Structure formats: C-alpha cells, structure tokens
Amino acid sequence: MDRSEILLEFDRHGILPTPQRLEIAEILLEKAQHLSADQIIEQLRARGSGVSKATVYNTLNLFDERGLVKERSFDPERRYYDSVTAPHHHFFNVDTGELIDIPADAITLEKIPDYEGQGRLESVEVLIKIRKD
Numbered sequence: 001m002d003r004s005e006i007l008l009e010f011d012r013h014g015i016l017p018t019p020q021r022l023e024i025a026e027i028l029l030e031k032a033q034h035l036s037a038d039q040i041i042e043q044l045r046a047r048g049s050g051v052s053k054a055t056v057y058n059t060l061n062l063f064d065e066r067g068l069v070k071e072r073s074f075d076p077e078r079r080y081y082d083s084v085t086a087p088h089h090h091f092f093n094v095d096t097g098e099l100i101d102i103p104a105d106a107i108t109l110e111k112i113p114d115y116e117g118q119g120r121l122e123s124v125e126v127l128i129k130i131r132k133d
C-alpha cells in the first residue's frame, strides 16, 4: 500500500495522519502479514526511524480500535497485528509463535453450537494449533 492509499485508509477509519502513524502503517500494511510490536520496532529502527516504543504501542492500539488492523493474541506472550481485517482462519505454531493465514473458504464447519438468544452470527474464525516436527 503506498502513502496515498494509506491516507485514504486513515480517512476511512477516522485516523488522523501523523508522520509516526504513517511510518508504522507503511510497514504493517505493506502486505498480508502478522507483526508483533517488537517486529515493527525492529523494522522502524532498520529504516533509521526514532519512533518511540510507547508511540508504537499506542498507535497499534489505535489502529486496532479503529479497525485498520486486527489484533490477534492467542498466547499472552505473543500479540500480533494482522493487516487483513476480513474474517479468516489461522494456523498457530505454538512452538515458534508463527501465525499463518488460512483463507475463509478453506474451512467448512458442519455444526456450530446454537447461539439463538445470544445474538446474531458475526463471523467464525478457526485457530488450528500446530507444533514443530
């Protein structure tokens, strides 16, 4: 996503553009991926950016709240930000912490528990935990 596309996305999600927010979005929204705050900080440092850790954490929270990215935390030690916000499934490697996308239509559920009276169905996202060989 280039800068003009990011600015459009910011506008669509009610996010005011700042240089720091743009830098973080350029890294995260570059492709379909899951990055932790630390991985984003690493990439910022590699680009010579001085954005503070606190700003990165605050910005990621804001992006998640506004629906620009989706926070995925399947393990208290590892929190990722997913650049794909549409519902989809994941493989999660519990040994390495790696998160791999599974397209939404690659899994069909034959039966889900009755949720009548609990609300309406919003989405179904499956997490398949795997281990290293």
Ligand SMILES: [Zn+2]
Residues within 6 Å of the ligand: 033, 034, 082, 084, 088, 089, 090, 100, 101
């Ligand atoms: Zn994902």
